[in-house]
Amino acid sequence: xxxxxxxxxxxxxxxxxxxxxxxxxxxxxxxxxxxxxxxxxxxxxxxxxxxxxxxxxxxxxxxxxxxxxxxxxxxxxxxxxxxxxxxxxxxxxxxxxxxxxxxxxxxxxxxxxxxxxxxxxxxxxxxxxxxxxxxxxxxxxxxxxxxxxxxxxxxxxxxxxxxxxxxxxxxxxxxxxxxxxxxxxxxxxxxxxxxxxxxxxxxxxxxxxxxxxxxxxxxxxxxxxxxxxxxxxxxxxxxxxxxxxxxxxxxxxxxxxxxxxxxxxxxxxxxxxxxxxxxxxxxxxxxxxxxxxxxxxxxxxxx
Amino acid sequence: xxxxxxxxxxxxxxxxxxxxxxxxxxxxxxxxxxxxxxxxxxxxxxxxxxxxxxxxxxxxxxxxxxxxxxxxxxxxxxxxxxxxxxxxxxxxxxxxxxxxxxxxxxxxxxxxxxxxxxxxxxxxxxxxxxxxxxxxxxxxxxxxxxxxxxxxxxxxxxxxxxxxxxxxxxxxxxxxxxxxxxxxxxxxxxxxxxxxxxxxxxxxxxxxxxxxxxxxxxxxxxxxxxxxxxxxxxxxxxxxxxxxxxxxxxxxxxxx
Numbered sequence: 001x002x003x004x005x006x007x008x009x010x011x012x013x014x015x016x017x018x019x020x021x022x023x024x025x026x027x028x029x030x031x032x033x034x035x036x037x038x039x040x041x042x043x044x045x046x047x048x049x050x051x052x053x054x055x056x057x058x059x060x061x062x063x064x065x066x067x068x069x070x071x072x073x074x075x076x077x078x079x080x081x082x083x084x085x086x087x088x089x090x091x092x093x094x095x096x097x098x099x100x101x102x103x104x105x106x107x108x109x110x111x112x113x114x115x116x117x118x119x120x121x122x123x124x125x126x127x128x129x130x131x132x133x134x135x136x137x138x139x140x141x142x143x144x145x146x147x148x149x150x151x152x153x154x155x156x157x158x159x160x161x162x163x164x165x166x167x168x169x170x171x172x173x174x175x176x177x178x179x180x181x182x183x184x185x186x187x188x189x190x191x192x193x194x195x196x197x198x199x200x201x202x203x204x205x206x207x208x209x210x211x212x213x214x215x216x217x218x219x220x221x222x223x224x225x226x227x228x229x230x231x232x233x234x235x236x237x238x239x240x241x242x243x244x245x246x247x248x249x250x251x252x253x254x255x256x257x258x259x260x261x262x263x264x265x266x267x268x269x270x271x272x273x274x275x276x277x278x279x280x281x282x283x284x285x286x287x288x289x290x291x292x293x294x295x296x297x298x299x300x301x302x303x
Numbered sequence: 304x305x306x307x308x309x310x311x312x313x314x315x316x317x318x319x320x321x322x323x324x325x326x327x328x329x330x331x332x333x334x335x336x337x338x339x340x341x342x343x344x345x346x347x348x349x350x351x352x353x354x355x356x357x358x359x360x361x362x363x364x365x366x367x368x369x370x371x372x373x374x375x376x377x378x379x380x381x382x383x384x385x386x387x388x389x390x391x392x393x394x395x396x397x398x399x400x401x402x403x404x405x406x407x408x409x410x411x412x413x414x415x416x417x418x419x420x421x422x423x424x425x426x427x428x429x430x431x432x433x434x435x436x437x438x439x440x441x442x443x444x445x446x447x448x449x450x451x452x453x454x455x456x457x458x459x460x461x462x463x464x465x466x467x468x469x470x471x472x473x474x475x476x477x478x479x480x481x482x483x484x485x486x487x488x489x490x491x492x493x494x495x496x497x498x499x500x501x502x503x504x505x506x507x508x509x510x511x512x513x514x515x516x517x518x519x520x521x522x523x524x525x526x527x528x529x530x531x532x533x534x535x536x537x538x539x540x541x542x543x544x545x546x547x548x549x550x551x552x553x554x555x556x557x558x559x
Contacts, residue, residue, distance in 0.1 A: 008328055016325045020310055023322075028313050035306035035313075039329055140546055170545045181541035204489075206545070208538035209313075214497035216534035217315050218542070222489025252548055254488035259539045261447070262493075263531055266481055269437035269445050270453040271527055275408030283516040284509055286401045 010045055017049035022057055025209040025217060026182035027173040029057050030103075054100040055084050062169040062184050064144045067096050067105045074098075074105065077186075079148040079165040088115055090148060091129060117153035121162050124191070125149055127237035132166050135241045139248070140183070143170040150188070158230075164189045166244065178212035187244055191230060198236065200226045200243055204251050220258075222251050304336055311341055317480040317494035319343055342476045342496060345434045345454045347414055350374050358416040360456070362430040372399045372416050387419050391427060395419040398512055402431060405516065409523070410435045412442025413453070422460065429511075431457040431519055437481070450482040450492075455526075457519045461511055464504065469511065473501045473518050477526045495534055497526060 008016075017036050024032040037046045058076040066073050072089065074080075074096040080088040087096050088111055095115065096105045117125060129147040136143040145168045152162030166187040173180045185204040192199060201223070208218040224247050228239045258266075263273075275281055282288070307326050314322040323341050327334050339361065346359045352374035357363075363370040368381035372395060377384040387395055398417040406415040413435030421427050437443040437451030460472045480494035501522055505514045 013329065016329055019325060020314065020322070023314055023318060025313060025315070032310060032313055035309040038306035039310070039326070141544070143546075172541065172544055179537055179541055181538070181545055183542070183545040206542055208541035210534055210537035210541070211312055213499075214495060214534060215312050215314075215316050216493065216495030216497070216530070216538060217317075218535075218538040219315065219317075219492045219494075220490060248546070251489070252542075252546055255491070255542055256539075256548065258483060258488055258491040259535065261483075262535060265445055266447045266451075266483060267527075267531055269443040269448050270410075270435060270451055270479060270481060271523070272409050272411065273524070273527065275405075276411065277408060281405050281408060281516065281520055283401075283513040283520070286397075286404075286512070286516075289401060289404050 010042075013040060013042075014045055014049045014052075017046065018053040021049065021053035022060075024057065025180055026061055026171055026207050027180045028209070029054070029061075033101075050101050054103075058100055058103065061171075061182060062167060062186075063103060064169060064171070065096065065098055065103060065105045067092075067094065067108050069108070071108060073144055075144055075146050075167055075169055077146075077148070077165075077167050079150050079167065079186075080146070082115060088148070089146070090116070090125060091146065117149040117162075118156055120157055121149050121153055121155050121164075124162075124233045124236060125164055127233040128164060128166065128189075128240055131237040131241035132168070132244065135245050136168055139245070140168070140170045142172065143168060143183075145169070151190075159193050161193055162191050164191070166240070168244075168248075179208070179210050181208035181218075182206070185244075185248060187240075189240060193230070196230045198228045198230055198240070200228070200240065202226070202244070202247055204248065206255065220255060222254070224251075304330075304333055304340075307333065307337060308340065315494060316478060316496050317492070319478070319496070342454075342456060342478060342498070344452065344478060345432055345456070347434060348378060350376075351378065352376060356414050358414060358432040358434055360418070360430060360432060362420065362428070362458075363416070363418045370418070372396075372418060385420070388421060391419045391421060394512065395429075398429065398431070398515075401512060401516065405520070406433055410442070410453075411444050412436075426460060426462040429459045429461065429515055431455075431459070431515070447483060448481055449484040450480065452478075452480050454478045455523060457522065459515050459518065461515070463507075467507055468504055469507050469514070470504045471502065471514060471518055473503075473515075473522055475499055475501075475519070475522045475526060477523075477530065479530065493535060493538070495530060497530065497534065499526060 020036050040046045059078050062077050064073045064075050071092055074087050074089040085098050093111045094108045095111050097107045098105045125147050132145050136145040148165045150163050150165045155162040168185045171182040183206050188201045190199040204222045206220045210216045226243045323343050347356045349356050350371040350373045355373045357371045359369045365384040368377040370377050402415050402417050415433045418430045433455040435453040438448045439446045456476045458474050462470045476498040478496040482492040484490045
C-alpha cells in the first residue's frame, strides 16, 4: 500500500475496529464497542464498523434476545435470519425485528406463510423442538434452544429430503465476578428419504473469560457426526435428542479431562512445578555450576 | 490510552500481538506508551558471534539494535550503544550463566536472557527473560501440545540501603497459550497473561544474584500456580455453570 506511512485510510481503520468488535469475548461486545468508539474518535466511522460487525457477532455468538410482550426469546443465528434485522422464531411463528447494535428486539410480527415450513416438515420440527427443549431444560440451568428448517422447508411427504438445524445456547455474564462464558452448539440433521436415514452433524463451542487482575480465556471446539433411521416424527425426535444428549455429555467429560490433564501433563511441557532435581534451585550455591562447567570445558565436553 | 488498555484486557491473549499492532496503527502518537505498557510475546534473534539465541526487549535495545548477553555486541552492529558498567556486566554474565541452568531445570528447554543496567548511583535494574515453546515441534518433552508458548518477563529494581541490605522490587509478567487438539476432544485452547509485583528488603550477604533468583523462583511458582489453580480453574467453573456435569452421571445410567 502506497499511503501506508502517511495516514490510515478510513477503510483500514474500519477493518481494525471490526476486528476488535468481532474478537470480543462472549457478552463483552458492548464494552469493547465503548473503547473502540473512543479510540476511533470518529462517530460516523465507528457506526459503519459497528453496523457491519454487530450483526456478524450476534449471529456467531447466537445471542438470545427477549421479544416484547412476553412472547418469549428469539435466538439470533444464521439459520433463522430472514433479513439482516429480522429473525424467525418458529416456536411462536413470530418474526423478531431487532436492533443489532443495541442487541434488543424492537418489534415482532407474525411470520408469513412462505416463511414457515410445510405442515409435513413442521410436524418433525415441532417434535424435535419438544424433545430438545426438554433435554435443554434438564441439562442447562440457563439454556435456550430452537429448531429451524434450513433446507427443503416445502417438502410435502416422505419422498422428499429436508434439513433441520437444532441450536442450543447458554451464556453466563457475571462481570462482578470478572467472569463471562458461553456454550453454543448446533446440530444439523439431514432427513434423507432415499436411505431412510438421518445424518447428524454437530458442532460445539465453549468460551470462557476470567479477568480479575489478568486475562485468561478458554476457547474450545469440537465437531462430531452421527446417524439414525428415519421414523415417525416423535420417534425421530426422541432419537435426535438422545444423540445430542449423548455427544454433549461426552464432550463435557472430555473438557473436564482436558482440565484435569493440565497440571501434570500439558502444563508441565511449558514449565514444571519443581525443577528436574525436585528441589528448589540452589541459588546460595551457584558456584558449583561454574565449577562443573570449567571442568567440562577443560575436558572438551558440553557446550 | 485507557480505552486501549481496556481493549487489551478483553482481547483473546493469543491474539495480543495482532491487537497491539492494530492499536499502534490507530494510535501512532501513543506508540511509546503502548509499547511500554502492553506486554507482548518475546522475540528472539541469533548472536552472530557464537550462534546462541537471545531475547529482545526494551531493556537491551538501543536505536534499532539489540545487545546480546552472550557477546555483549549489538545486533545489527551499533557504535556507542549503551553498555552496563564493567562491574555490572560481570554480574550480568554470571546471571546469564546461572539463569540458563535454572531455566533448564524448570523448563527442560527454552531460551533465557538476562540484562542489567545502572539506574543511578545507588540502584540498578535486572531484566530476566524466559521464552519456551512447549509444542510438540518445539521443546515439549511430552508431546501433548499442538501449540504451547510461555513468555516470562521479570524486571527487578535493586536499591542499595544501609547496613548491607538492599530493597528489591520485582514486577513479573507471564503470558502463555496452550492448545491440544485430538479427534476425541476437539480443540482445547487456553491463553492468558497475568502480572504481579513483589517487594523485599534483604541482606546482600549472599549476593544480589542469590536474592534476585530466589524472588524470581518464588514469583514464577506463584504465577504458575495461580494460572493453573485460579485462572484455569475459574474458566472450568464457568463451563460447569453453563452445563453442570451432574447431568452426565444420571444420563449415563439408562444408556448402559
